[in-house]
Amino acid sequence: xxxxxPSGTLVPIGRSPQTVVLRRTARRAARSGALxxxxxxxxxxxxxxxxxSLYRTQHQRDxxxxxxxxxxxxxxxxxxxxxxxxxxxxxxxxTFLTLSIxxxxxxxxxxxxxxxxxxxxxxxxxxxxxxxxxxxxxxQAVCGLAVGVAVLWAVTAAVIVVAGRSARIAISPGAGLxxxxxxxxxxxxxxxIGALCSQLGATRRRAAGYAGAVLGASYAIRMVADSGAGxxxxxxxxxxxxxxxxxxxTGPRPWPLVPIVVCTVVVGxxxxxLAASRDVGASTIPDRDRAAPRLRLLGGHVGLSxxxxxxxVVAWAVAVAVTGLLVGFVAHAAAGSISGSSVRDVxxxxxxxxxxxxxxxxxxxxxxxxxxxxxxxxxxSAARSEELEGRLDPLLTRPVSRASWLGARLVVAAAALVxxxxxxxxxxxxxxxxxxxxxxxxxxxxxxxNTVPPAVCVLGLGTMAYGIxxxxxxxxxxxxxxxxxxxxxxxxxxxxxxxVADTSVLHQMAAAPAASPNWPAIGVLVLIGVAGxxxxxxxxxxxxxxxx
Amino acid sequence: xxxxxxxxxxxxxxxxxxxxxxxxxxxxxGAGEVMGFLGPNGAGKSTxxxxxxxxxxxxxxxxxxxxxxxxxxxxAVHRRLTSVGADAALWPGLTGEETLHLLGQVxxxxxxxxxxxxxxxxxxxxxxxVRAYSKGNRQKVALxxxxxxxxxxxxxxxxxxxxxxxxxxxxRRCVAEARGRGQTVFLSxxxxxxxxxxxxxxxxxxxGRLIEVGTLADMRHLAASTVEVTFDGPVPELGAVDGVLDVxxxxxxxxxxxxxxxxxxxxxxxxxxxxxLRSREPSLEELFLTLYGEGEDQVPVAG
Numbered sequence: 001x002x003x004x005x006p007s008g009t010l011v012p013i014g015r016s017p018q019t020v021v022l023r024r025t026a027r028r029a030a031r032s033g034a035l036x037x038x039x040x041x042x043x044x045x046x047x048x049x050x051x052x053s054l055y056r057t058q059h060q061r062d063x064x065x066x067x068x069x070x071x072x073x074x075x076x077x078x079x080x081x082x083x084x085x086x087x088x089x090x091x092x093x094x095t096f097l098t099l100s101i102x103x104x105x106x107x108x109x110x111x112x113x114x115x116x117x118x119x120x121x122x123x124x125x126x127x128x129x130x131x132x133x134x135x136x137x138x139x140q141a142v143c144g145l146a147v148g149v150a151v152l153w154a155v156t157a158a159v160i161v162v163a164g165r166s167a168r169i170a171i172s173p174g175a176g177l178x179x180x181x182x183x184x185x186x187x188x189x190x191x192x193i194g195a196l197c198s199q200l201g202a203t204r205r206r207a208a209g210y211a212g213a214v215l216g217a218s219y220a221i222r223m224v225a226d227s228g229a230g231x232x233x234x235x236x237x238x239x240x241x242x243x244x245x246x247x248x249x250t251g252p253r254p255w256p257l258v259p260i261v262v263c264t265v266v267v268g269x270x271x272x273x274l275a276a277s278r279d280v281g282a283s284t285i286p287d288r289d290r291a292a293p294r295l296r297l298l299g300g301h302v303g304l305s306x307x308x309x310x311x312x313v314v315a316w317a318v319a320v321a322v323t324g325l326l327v328g329f330v331a332h333a334a335a336g337s338i339s340g341s342s343v344r345d346v347x348x349x350x351x352x353x354x355x356x357x358x359x360x361x362x363x364x365x366x367x368x369x370x371x372x373x374x375x376x377x378x379x380x381s382a383a384r385s386e387e388l389e390g391r392l393d394p395l396l397t398r399p400v401s402r403a404s405w406l407g408a409r410l411v412v413a414a415a416a417l418v419x420x421x422x423x424x425x426x427x428x429x430x431x432x433x434x435x436x437x438x439x440x441x442x443x444x445x446x447x448x449x450n451t452v453p454p455a456v457c458v459l460g461l462g463t464m465a466y467g468i469x470x471x472x473x474x475x476x477x478x479x480x481x482x483x484x485x486x487x488x489x490x491x492x493x494x495x496x497x498x499x500v501a502d503t504s505v506l507h508q509m510a511a512a513p514a515a516s517p518n519w520p521a522i523g524v525l526v527l528i529g530v531a532g533x534x535x536x537x538x539x540x541x542x543x544x545x546x547x548x
Numbered sequence: 549x550x551x552x553x554x555x556x557x558x559x560x561x562x563x564x565x566x567x568x569x570x571x572x573x574x575x576x577x578g579a580g581e582v583m584g585f586l587g588p589n590g591a592g593k594s595t596x597x598x599x600x601x602x603x604x605x606x607x608x609x610x611x612x613x614x615x616x617x618x619x620x621x622x623x624a625v626h627r628r629l630t631s632v633g634a635d636a637a638l639w640p641g642l643t644g645e646e647t648l649h650l651l652g653q654v655x656x657x658x659x660x661x662x663x664x665x666x667x668x669x670x671x672x673x674x675x676x677x678v679r680a681y682s683k684g685n686r687q688k689v690a691l692x693x694x695x696x697x698x699x700x701x702x703x704x705x706x707x708x709x710x711x712x713x714x715x716x717x718x719x720r721r722c723v724a725e726a727r728g729r730g731q732t733v734f735l736s737x738x739x740x741x742x743x744x745x746x747x748x749x750x751x752x753x754x755x756g757r758l759i760e761v762g763t764l765a766d767m768r769h770l771a772a773s774t775v776e777v778t779f780d781g782p783v784p785e786l787g788a789v790d791g792v793l794d795v796x797x798x799x800x801x802x803x804x805x806x807x808x809x810x811x812x813x814x815x816x817x818x819x820x821x822x823x824x825l826r827s828r829e830p831s832l833e834e835l836f837l838t839l840y841g842e843g844e845d846q847v848p849v850a851g
Contacts, residue, residue, distance in 0.1 A: 203640070203679070289680035291643050298642075298650040308639065390637030394690070397601050397703075398654045399626045544604035547637070 021127055022140035022147075025114050029148020036106055037152045040099050040183055041159020043486055048091045048169040061085040068093055076227040076330055077363070079244050087170065088249035096183070100243055101219070103152070103187030108211035111145050111194030117204040125280050135276030142195055142268050149188045156180040175249055182248035185260050189239045190215060192267040199274035202287035209315060214239075216319060223326060239263065301400050302408040308386075309379060309409075313416040316375050320368060320420050321427040324448075327364040328431020331357045331439075357437045361428060362511035365447045366488075368424045369506055372417055372455035373481040379413040380462030381474040388470060390547040402545075403537045406463070410533050413459055421452040440513070447512035453525035454484075454505040460532025461505075467539030470546055480505065552615035553578050554701050554732040555600065559609035562595050568756045569595040572609065575751060575758065577734060579700075582727050584747030585736040588840060591753040593736040594634070597705045600734070601631055613701065630655060630699045634706035635683075636690035644674035644681070644689050651693040663696035669718050684710040695722055701732045708739060720746050744832040752839055760839065764832065771830035771838040772805035775813070780821035789813050 014020070055061045065084035068075075075081065079097040083089030115138070118124040128137055157180035164171030171179065194211045201207035218238040225234035225241060235241035236259070245256040274284050297303035383406065386392050395405060425448020432439045462477030469476075487504035501507045508521035555577040562570040570592040577583045587593050598604045600611050602622040611618040613625045638647050648667075652658035667674055670688045678686060687710045694702060702723075708716045716739070723733055723746045737743050743750060744764065751761040760767060772793055779800045786795050786804060790812035793805040806813055810827075817825070830838070 287679075289677055290675045291677060292675075293643055293645045293649065295646060295649050298646055299653050301654055304639075304650055390633070390635065391639060393603065393633055393637065394651060394693070395654060396603065397626060397631045398651065399623045399656060400654060401623050545598075
C-alpha cells in the first residue's frame with residue numbers, strides 16, 4: 001500500500017516554544033494586574049484629592065492626627081499613621097493597608113488560579129507534554145506571575161505620578177513611584193506564597209486556603225506588633241509588617257525591600273524545586289485519596305449544597321470570629337483615647353458617628369460587612385462553577401428542578417451569611433467583654449447581624465447575573481463588591497454625589513452599634529436580594545444549561 | 549388505547565446563532581427497544597440528548613418522553629429515566645460510594661443488590677475520592693449510578709468513553725440485561741461494534757439531520773455486500789450483471805460488490821460452474837463509511 005500520510009513540510013511556528021508557559025501566564029496575570037492598577041491608582045488619587053476639601057483648617061487636621069496618629073488601637077487596626085496633618089499622611093492612612101491587603105488577596109488568588117487551577121483543569125499536563133520539564137514550566141509560570149505584578153506596579157505608578165502633578169494632590173514622581181512599589185509589595189509576596197502553596201495543596205481551593213491562612217496570620221502578628229504592648233519586634237515576622245516598614249510618602253525607607261525581595265526570591269526558588277520533585281497532579285502535602293463514607297447530608301440535593309459550601313463557610317466563620325475577638329478586645333483601649341467633638345467629627349466622616357467603644361466597633365463591623373459581601377460573591381461563583389464544570393447535569397437529569405436546586409443553594413447561602421454575621425457579633429462581644437469594654441450585648445450582636453442585609457443583596461444581584469449570563473456572573477458579583485468597597489471608602493469621606501454613593505450596597509448600612517439599625521434600608525436591601533434571587537431562578541429555568 | 553412511544557420527537561430543531569445543530573428531527577423509540585444513535589463529531593447527537601433531557605430548549609419542534617413534554621414536565625420525566633454523559637463530571641471531594649448514595653437518593657429508587665453487583669462487575673473501588681479516579685473510573689461511577697436505578701429509560705451519550713475493552717464488554721451485557729427486563733435504551737456512540745452488538749435499531753445523523761433510521765438489516769441494503777467466487781473454469785463477464793460493482797479478477801477467483809437483490813448474479817453464477825462462493829454482509833463500519841465517505845452522493849436522504 002502506498003504511504004498515504006501528510007506530505008507537507010514541517011515548519012517552525014511561534015516565536016519561541018521554550019517560553020510558551022511564561023507568555024501565557026504573563027498575559028493572563030498582566031491583564032488582571034492592569035485592571036487592578038487602575039483601581040489602585042484611582043483610589044489613591046481620589047483619596048489624596050479629597051483631603052484638602054475635608055480637612056480645611058489646621059484645627060480639623062490636628063483632630064484627625066489626635067484620633068489616629070497616636071491611638072494604639074487604631075494603629076493596630078489600620079497601621080501607623082504619622083503626619084496626619086498632611087495630605088500624604090492622610091492618603092497613607094486611608095489607602096496603604098487596605099490596598100496592600102487587596103493586593104495580597106489578588107496575588108494569592110492569581111497565582112493559585114494560574115498554577116494549581118491550571119493543574120486541576122488538566123491544562124498544565126497538556127503544556128508539560130511540550131518541550132519543557134515540570135521545574136522549567138513552573139519557573140516560567142512564576143516569572144509570568146512576576147510580569148503581572150510589574151504591570152500592576154507600572155499602572156498604579158503611572159496613575160499616581162500623573163495625578164500627583166496636580167497641585168492639590170502634590171505627590172512628587174519619586175515619592176509616587178516608591179509609594180506604588182510599597183502598594184504592590186504585598187501582592188508580590190503573596191503571589192510567591194500562593195505559588196508555593198500551589199505545590200503544597202492538592203486543589204486550588206486548598207492552596208488558596210493555605211495562602212489565605214498565611215495572610216491572616218501576618219495580619220494578626222502585625223496587629224499585635226503595632227498594639228504598643230512592647231512587642232514591636234514581632235513586625236519582622238510578618239510580610240505585612242515589612243511592607244508597612246517601607247513608610248511610603250511619610251518617611252520612605254527602602255531597606256525593608258531587602259527582606260521582601262529575598263523572601264520572594266527564596267519562596268520562588270523553593271516553589272520551582274518542589275514542582276520539579278513532585279508528580280503532576282500530586283501535592284507535597286499528601287492528599288487523602290480515600291475516606292470513610294459520610295452519608296448524613298447526602299440524602300438529597302439540599303444536603304449536597306450544604307456539604308459543598310460547608311468547608312468555605314466554616315473557614316470564613318473562623319476568620320470572622322478571630323477578627324471579632326481581636327478587635328473587640330482592643331476596643332476599650334481604643335475608645336479611651338477617642339474624645340472631643342472634633343475627633344467625633346473625623347470618625348463620623350469615616351463612617352462611624354458618635355464616640356466611644358461603639359464608634360470604634362462600627363468601623364470593625366464595616367470590615368465584617370465587606371468580608372460577608374465577598375462570602376456572598378464566593379457562594380454565587382461556586383453555584384456558577386457547578387454548572388460550567390458540568391456537575392449540574394447529574395442532578396438536573398434526575399428529578400430535581402432547576403429552581404429547587406438554585407433555591408436550595410440560596411437558602412443555604414443566606415443561612416451561612418446569617419451564621420457568619422452572628423458569629424462576628426458574638427465574637428466581638430466576647431472580645432469586648434474580655435477587654436473590659438462597657439458594651440450592650442444586644443446592640444453588638446445586632447451590629448453583627450446588621451452586616452447580613454448588604455451581603456443578601458449581593459447574593460440576590462449575583463444570582464440574577466448568574467441566571468442571565470452564567471459566564472459573566474463571577475466578574476459581575478466580585479465587581480459589585482469591590483466597587484461597593486471603594487465607593488464606600490471614598491463616599492465615607494463625603495466626596496461623592498449620592499447617586500453614585502447609592503450604587504454601593506454598603507452605603508446604606510447603618511454604622512451599628514454606634515447608630516441604630518436603619519430598618520427601611522435593611523428592608524430595601526433584603527427586598528433587592530429576594531427579588532434578584534427570584535429573577536435568577538426564573539432566568540435559569542428559561543435558558544439553555546451550559547457545560548456537560 | 550396503546551401506550552405512547554417512550555421517545556417521540558416532532559420536527560425537533562436547535563439552532564445556535566445561525567448554526568443548525570439539529571434540524572427537523574422526527575424520531576420514535578418504542579418501549580423495550582434499544583436504539584443506537586450514530587454520527588461523527590458535531591453531527592448533533594449530544595444536542596439531541598440534551599434536548600430530550602430538557603437541559604436545553606428547542607428552537608422549534610417538540611420532544612415527548614413517555615407522552616410527557618420534555619421541557620414542561622421535566623421532573624416527572626426524569627423520575628422515569630437516568631442518563632450518562634460522555635465525560636462524567638462529579639464532585640471531586642465525594643468518594644465513589646458517597647456519589648452513588650447521593651445519586652440514588654436524588655433519583656428516589658435503587659436496586660441495592662444490583663448496585664453491589666455492578667460495583668463488583670465493573671471492578672470499582674468505591675472508597676476512593678472522585679478526585680483520585682481516572683476518567684474511566686469516573687465513567688464507571690456514572691454508569692453504575694444510572695443502571696442501579698433500573699429506570700424505564702436509559703439515555704446514554706457515549707457512555708463507554710474511557711472504559712477498557714473488558715468493561716466495555718460488561719457494559720454490553722448490562723444493556724442486554726436492561727433489554728431483557730423491558731427497559732428502553734437510547735444509546736449514542738462512536739463505538740460501532742457496540743451499537744452493532746446491542747442495538748435493535750439505528751439512527752444516523754449527519755450535519756444535524758437524520759439521514760437514515762432502521763434496523764441494521766434494513767440498512768444493509770444501503771451498502772454493497774462483498775461476494776467472493778472461485779470458478780471451475782474461466783471467469784465469465786460479470787461487470788454487466790445488474791447490481792454488480794467493482795469486479796476484481798485473480799485467475800479463477802473474482803471479488804465483487806453487489807448492491808440490491810442477488811438474483812441476477814446468482815442466475816449468471818448458476819450457469820458458470822462455481823467451486824466456491826462466499827458472501828459477506830456489510831459491517832456497520834462499512835455502512836458508516838459508505839454514508840459518510842465515498843458513497844455520500846449515492847445515499848438517499850431520509851426524513
